[in-house]
Amino acid sequence: MTLFLQYLAAGIASGSTFALVATGFVVIYRVTGVINFAQGVFAVLGGFLAYSLLQAGVAHGLAESLAVLITAAIGLVVGLVALGRRGTPPLASLIVTLGLAIFSYAVVITTWGDHPISYEGLSGLLAIGGVSMQRQYVLIVGAAVVTFLALALLFGRTYLGMALTACSSDQRAARLMGIDVWRMGLLAFAVGGGLGGLAGVLLTPLQPVQFDSDVGIAVNGFAAAIFGGLVRPVTAFAGGLVLGVAEAMVAGYYRSSYETAIALAVMLALMLWQASRRAPSEE
Amino acid sequence: MIGPRARSRRVVVAVLAAATLALPPLLPPEWQSLYVFIGLYAIVTCGLSLLMGFAGQVSLGQAAFYAIGAYAAAIPAVRGAPPALGLLAGTVVAAAIAAAIGVPLLRLRGHYLAFGTLAFQLILLTFIAEAGDLTGGDIGLRGIPPLGLGGVQAVTPVEYAYVTWVAVAAVFLVTRNVVRSRPGRALRALATSESAAAAAGVPVAAYKVMVFALSAAYAGLAGAIYAFFLSYIAPGSFPILLSIQFLVMAAVGGLGAVWGSLVGAAVVTLVVQLLQEVGSLPGMPTQVPAVLSYAVYALVLIVVMLLLPSGIVPALTARAASRRRDDAASTEATLGDDARASRLSSVP
Amino acid sequence: MPEGSEPLLEVHDLVVRYGAATALDGVDLAVGRAEMVALVGPNGAGKTTLLDTVSGLVAPAAGRIELRGRLAQVPEGRRLFPEMTVEDNLRLGAWRVRDRRVGPVYELFPHLVELRRRKAGSLSCGEQQMVAVGRALMGQPDLLAVDELSLGLAPQIVDTLAEHLQDLNRRSGMAILLVEQNARLALDICSRAYVIEAGRIALTGPSEQLRNSPAVQAAYLGGAYEA
Ligand SMILES: Nc1ncnc2c1ncn2[C@@H]1O[C@H](COP(=O)(O)OP(=O)(O)OP(=O)(O)O)[C@@H](O)[C@H]1O
Numbered sequence: 001m002t003l004f005l006q007y008l009a010a011g012i013a014s015g016s017t018f019a020l021v022a023t024g025f026v027v028i029y030r031v032t033g034v035i036n037f038a039q040g041v042f043a044v045l046g047g048f049l050a051y052s053l054l055q056a057g058v059a060h061g062l063a064e065s066l067a068v069l070i071t072a073a074i075g076l077v078v079g080l081v082a083l084g085r086r087g088t089p090p091l092a093s094l095i096v097t098l099g100l101a102i103f104s105y106a107v108v109i110t111t112w113g114d115h116p117i118s119y120e121g122l123s124g125l126l127a128i129g130g131v132s133m134q135r136q137y138v139l140i141v142g143a144a145v146v147t148f149l150a151l152a153l154l155f156g157r158t159y160l161g162m163a164l165t166a167c168s169s170d171q172r173a174a175r176l177m178g179i180d181v182w183r184m185g186l187l188a189f190a191v192g193g194g195l196g197g198l199a200g201v202l203l204t205p206l207q208p209v210q211f212d213s214d215v216g217i218a219v220n221g222f223a224a225a226i227f228g229g230l231v232r233p234v235t236a237f238a239g240g241l242v243l244g245v246a247e248a249m250v251a252g253y254y255r256s257s258y259e260t261a262i263a264l265a266v267m268l269a270l271m272l273w274q275a276s277r278r279a280p281s282e283e
Numbered sequence: 284m285i286g287p288r289a290r291s292r293r294v295v296v297a298v299l300a301a302a303t304l305a306l307p308p309l310l311p312p313e314w315q316s317l318y319v320f321i322g323l324y325a326i327v328t329c330g331l332s333l334l335m336g337f338a339g340q341v342s343l344g345q346a347a348f349y350a351i352g353a354y355a356a357a358i359p360a361v362r363g364a365p366p367a368l369g370l371l372a373g374t375v376v377a378a379a380i381a382a383a384i385g386v387p388l389l390r391l392r393g394h395y396l397a398f399g400t401l402a403f404q405l406i407l408l409t410f411i412a413e414a415g416d417l418t419g420g421d422i423g424l425r426g427i428p429p430l431g432l433g434g435v436q437a438v439t440p441v442e443y444a445y446v447t448w449v450a451v452a453a454v455f456l457v458t459r460n461v462v463r464s465r466p467g468r469a470l471r472a473l474a475t476s477e478s479a480a481a482a483a484g485v486p487v488a489a490y491k492v493m494v495f496a497l498s499a500a501y502a503g504l505a506g507a508i509y510a511f512f513l514s515y516i517a518p519g520s521f522p523i524l525l526s527i528q529f530l531v532m533a534a535v536g537g538l539g540a541v542w543g544s545l546v547g548a549a550v551v552t553l554v555v556q557l558l559q560e561v562g563s564l565p566g567m568p569t570q571v572p573a574v575l576s577y578a579v580y581a582l583v584l585i586v587v588m589l590l591l592p593s594g595i596v597p598a599l600t601a602r603a604a605s606r607r608r609d610d611a612a613s614t615e616a617t618l619g620d621d622a623r624a625s626r627l628s629s630v631p
Numbered sequence: 632m633p634e635g636s637e638p639l640l641e642v643h644d645l646v647v648r649y650g651a652a653t654a655l656d657g658v659d660l661a662v663g664r665a666e667m668v669a670l671v672g673p674n675g676a677g678k679t680t681l682l683d684t685v686s687g688l689v690a691p692a693a694g695r696i697e698l699r700g701r702l703a704q705v706p707e708g709r710r711l712f713p714e715m716t717v718e719d720n721l722r723l724g725a726w727r728v729r730d731r732r733v734g735p736v737y738e739l740f741p742h743l744v745e746l747r748r749r750k751a752g753s754l755s756c757g758e759q760q761m762v763a764v765g766r767a768l769m770g771q772p773d774l775l776a777v778d779e780l781s782l783g784l785a786p787q788i789v790d791t792l793a794e795h796l797q798d799l800n801r802r803s804g805m806a807i808l809l810v811e812q813n814a815r816l817a818l819d820i821c822s823r824a825y826v827i828e829a830g831r832i833a834l835t836g837p838s839e840q841l842r843n844s845p846a847v848q849a850a851y852l853g854g855a856y857e858a
């Protein structure tokens with residue numbers, strides 16, 4: 001039983017990072033209609049930036065926060081390139097984000113080399129109800145939940161957030177109100193960058209990252225995001241947790257080489273089940 | 284109806300075909316295998332372009348069918364089956380698996396389908412890596428015999444170039460006929476509006492599965508040739524990045540444009556190759572080839588997509604069409620982009 | 632148009648294309664301050680395109696637009712943000728201006744007060760049109776462009792809304808450009824009208840005159856006009 005709880009804790013922790021990446025996908029997709037395949041890159045860059053800052057002697061906490069801020073700025077730049085000229089179709093933007101992801105490989109290899117890096121997170125164990133878990137897990141889950149609540153406040157309660165929601169709900173109407181949809185898109189990319197960066201900063205102490213770790217991170221995040229139809233942040237967040245827990249269980253009780261495949265198969269099965277419940281004529 | 288333009292186009296196609304076949308022996312040796320790869324990628328991309336441009340379905344896992352074709356050809360061949368059958372096996376098995384998984388999978392739409400195909404590839408790769416007895420596992424399959432029929436064997440890159448480009452021609456011919464057929468025209472309706480197509484009595488679900496299977500058959504054929512050509516395959520030969528590369532080739536060339544798949548495959552393959560060569564010039568630090576190829580590949584991709592978001596071939600043909608229009612001030616002015624693109628793409 | 636005063640909106644020789652198709656082909660139109668002008672025409676004539684171009688959503692291929700004041704549009708099909716509450720919809724209407732107080736709109740449409748916390752998507756069509764008009768008013772426009780006021784609404788509701796528009800025009804001097812399929816209604820409440828067909832202004836003049844024109848009667852009023 002305690003073994004089960006330990007797998008559960010590990011799954012919830014890694015699932016929380018998927019959830020953060022997934023939320024980034026959702027925020028960007030909702031506002032701009034673009035699936036940002038550079039979403040995993042933010043996590044990788046977040047990890048590397050925090051690593052360098054820590055090496056340079058910046059204190060824990062500050063280093064990670066700075067890394068997240070920088071990835072948010074990088075998100076802005078990615079948005080600037082990906083959105084291109086007004087009227088660039090989303091499929092073109094999607095491929096541009098793939099291009100940017102590949103470009104990041106060149107940047108990471110030139111700056112940091114092609115070896116994986118990692119750094120110390122919160123060390124030590126925390127015992128809760130007989131289950132001891134790494135304190136880094138608790139930090140990850142806490143940070144993810146706080147971030148998610150902050151986003152909910154931003155989108156649900158602030159005027160700016162309402163404008164962002166308006167862009168995702170009806171671009172034409174938003175433009176009629178005088179809302180600059182393009183700028184809101186950039187803002188969404190910055191938020192997405194920060195979310196990805198946060199995931200990377202939290203994840204790197206648990207599993208080392210290298211220049212092309214973004215594929216795995218993006219696939220998991222995308223799987224969680226698509227679970228909520230790419231537009232529902234709460235479902236995407238839940239999807240991330242489901243995925244994380246499923247992977248931890250498969251790795252714990254069966255074989256770790258199957259973890260991603262089985263988790264994806266579960267997601268796929270759920271999706272097919274959802275699709276078969278919808279009336280076939282319904283669009 | 285064969286107008287003067289159609290006739291001149293036929294001449295161009297004939298000249299191109301002759302040049303294609305005359306070229307391999309004339310190429311420097313290191314370009315010969317590149318030539319094979321361009322052909323293989325063009326085959327896969329043609330299927331993907333058909334799937335996306337005509338049936339409006341996105342696949343992020345096309346390399347899965349490339350892998351299936353490769354393994355379906357290689358597994359019997361290393362056990363002594365005649366290699367030529369492998370081409371058939373690769374094509375048929377890929378198509379059959381696509382048809383089988385297509386029935387549930389194609390209920391998913393748009394981005395869901397993109398995810399479904401991506402997930403399928405990852406699951407498949409795990410399966411291949413774990414089914415060691417059959418597939419050689421992570422280490423892969425070695426010693427795949429060369430392609431041959433009777434006493435004739437394809438060994439050199441030039442010989443594989445012929446095999447490949449004959450396959451390209453066959454695939455383009457099939458595609459042209461599919462696009463021009465009645466189902467093909469119905470499919471075009473599918474890409475624009477699924478519900479409208481369904482309302483018009485098009486068996487939407489069946490057609491989608493058929494195109495999916497056809498695109499998988501192309502990928503399977505290319506994968507089979509690939510397996511014989513390299514004589515070694517492993518799960519690592521078919522990463523997600525390869526699927527993405529196919530998507531990029533299709534988009535760069537232009538979706539739904541048959542010639543676009545050739546242009547896209549050639550442009551992307553050549554760019555990557557050129558970069559690797561520049562990067563591995565003597566005196567370069569070891570990381571340079573990788574860095575350079577990632578960076579320039581990415582930049583080419585970004586610039587092409589931002590400047591020509593509909594792809595190279597549609598952009599060129601649109602320009603040609605508008606020039607013609609200016610000359611003749613004909614009624615083409617009222618045709619939308621859709622009509623123009625599909626009309627052009629029906630001419631392989 | 633009243634002589635002497637500078638028009639609020641002037642459109643000269645406007646050309647708009649969607650790809651190869653020409654939606655507007657040399658349109659001239661003007662709306663004076665405090666004027667109510669109707670724009671009528673068949674489906675696909677280019678009415679929505681004209682409003683969208685004036686609103687800055689569509690870039691013209693040629694021509695000139697001069698707008699000497701603020702414009703707000705009530706779009707065709709209302710286009711509320713369905714997942715947001717009525718009040719949030721209204722407040723977003725004020726994105727361009729500082730003042731986000733919704734009080735004045737509630738004074739105009741008291742019925743909306745009790746709906747303020749409801750999701751806009753759950754309202755009836757008539758209620759939605761009230762919110763759409765209210766949302767546009769939140770932008771404190773000098774010119775209110777209304778696209779298809781009567782679309783899908785019951786006649787009594789259309790009458791009420793039309794009265795509200797006339798009221799706004801009379802009391803605060805807000806100019807109104809009304810696009811309508813229902814030409815009878817448009818000609819009744821507006822003093823001047825344009826008839827647009829296939830991207831060109833086919834006819835223009837005082838409503839009275841158009842109402843009596845046999846061509847307009849045949850095409851838009853379903854035979855002779857009964858007062
Ligand atoms: N986004 C678009 N892309 C391409 N063509 C368009 C677009 N919007 C409108 N059109 C075309 O431009 C023409 C004018 O359309 P518009 O919507 O302005 O007409 P309308 O007068 O508002 O019609 P309705 O009474 O049906 O609302 C039509 O032929 C229409 O098909």
Ligand SMILES: [Mg+2]
Nearest residue numbers: 678679680707
């Ligand atoms: Mg209209």
